[in-house]
Amino acid sequence: MKCPICHQKIKKGEFICTECLERIKYHPIFTCKKCKKKLNGDYGKCTDCKNTVFYYDELTILGYYEHLMGEFVKRIKFKQERKLAIALGKKLGEKIKEKKWEYDYIIPIPMSADRFHERGFNQAYEIAKGVNKILGSTVKNNLIKKKNLPPLEQKNRKERIKLMKNSFIANKKSVILKNKNILIIDDVYTTGTTVNTLAGLIKKIGANKIYVGVLAR
Numbered sequence: 101m102k103c104p105i106c107h108q109k110i111k112k113g114e115f116i117c118t119e120c121l122e123r124i125k126y127h128p129i130f131t132c133k134k135c136k137k138k139l140n141g142d143y144g145k146c147t148d149c150k151n152t153v154f155y156y157d158e159l160t161i162l163g164y165y166e167h168l169m170g171e172f173v174k175r176i177k178f179k180q181e182r183k184l185a186i187a188l189g190k191k192l193g194e195k196i197k198e199k200k201w202e203y204d205y206i207i208p209i210p211m212s213a214d215r216f217h218e219r220g221f222n223q224a225y226e227i228a229k230g231v232n233k234i235l236g237s238t239v240k241n242n243l244i245k246k247k248n249l250p251p252l253e254q255k256n257r258k259e260r261i262k263l264m265k266n267s268f269i270a271n272k273k274s275v276i277l278k279n280k281n282i283l284i285i286d287d288v289y290t291t292g293t294t295v296n297t298l299a300g301l302i303k304k305i306g307a308n309k310i311y312v313g314v315l316a317r
């Protein structure tokens with residue numbers, strides 16, 4: 101067995117070596133209760149979140165982008181390192197397990213058909229598989245589709261929200277989400293627009309509680 105990050109030997113049953121794990125485990129003392137943004141005091145919610153309507157109930161993150169997590173996220177997304185996605189997904193799963201969240205289905209953030217054809221790989225789905233190996237639930241990636249959108253990276257917050265609105269479409273099978281608790285999985289939480297939009301749609305279908313787990317903030 102080798103660590104998917106640094107490739108040094110690891111013990112059976114471990115997914116990442118202890119050194120790599122230490123490097124990604126950094127957590128600040130104060131964070132926004134809703135979006136986990138780092139704060140320099142115990143303010144509860146950050147200024148962004150004070151003016152936002154949230155459709156998800158709780159968020160948990162594995163680590164912060166600048167503390168190596170960003171590098172891993174990029175390796176998963178652009179180099180399609182499936183083993184790394186699953187290994188980190190398992191670590192995220194362990195963290196979620198400690199939270200004792202009760203949910204019925206795991207939904208990885210859907211990828212648009214255009215993007216999927218381009219990459220052949222939905223990183224959120226691969227991470228969700230890792231999470232699922234720890235938590236054992238049903239991963240549903242056939243209920244909600246994402247429309248093809250222009251790249252959001254260069255857009256500001258307002259433009260993103262506008263584009264994201266109505267970017268997810270649920271099919272008839274999604275009625276099974278009614279009165280159920282859902283765990284949404286993604287790789288990165290940037291402005292939170294993506295997860296919040298999907299959470300809004302799932303709530304509209306009639307889901308009860310919505311939790312979110314991501315690798316990096």
Ligand SMILES: [Zn+2]
Pocket residue numbers: 103104105106107108116117118119120121
């Ligand atoms: Zn390592």
Ligand SMILES: [Zn+2]
Pocket residue numbers: 132133134135136137145146147148149
């Ligand atoms: Zn916040």
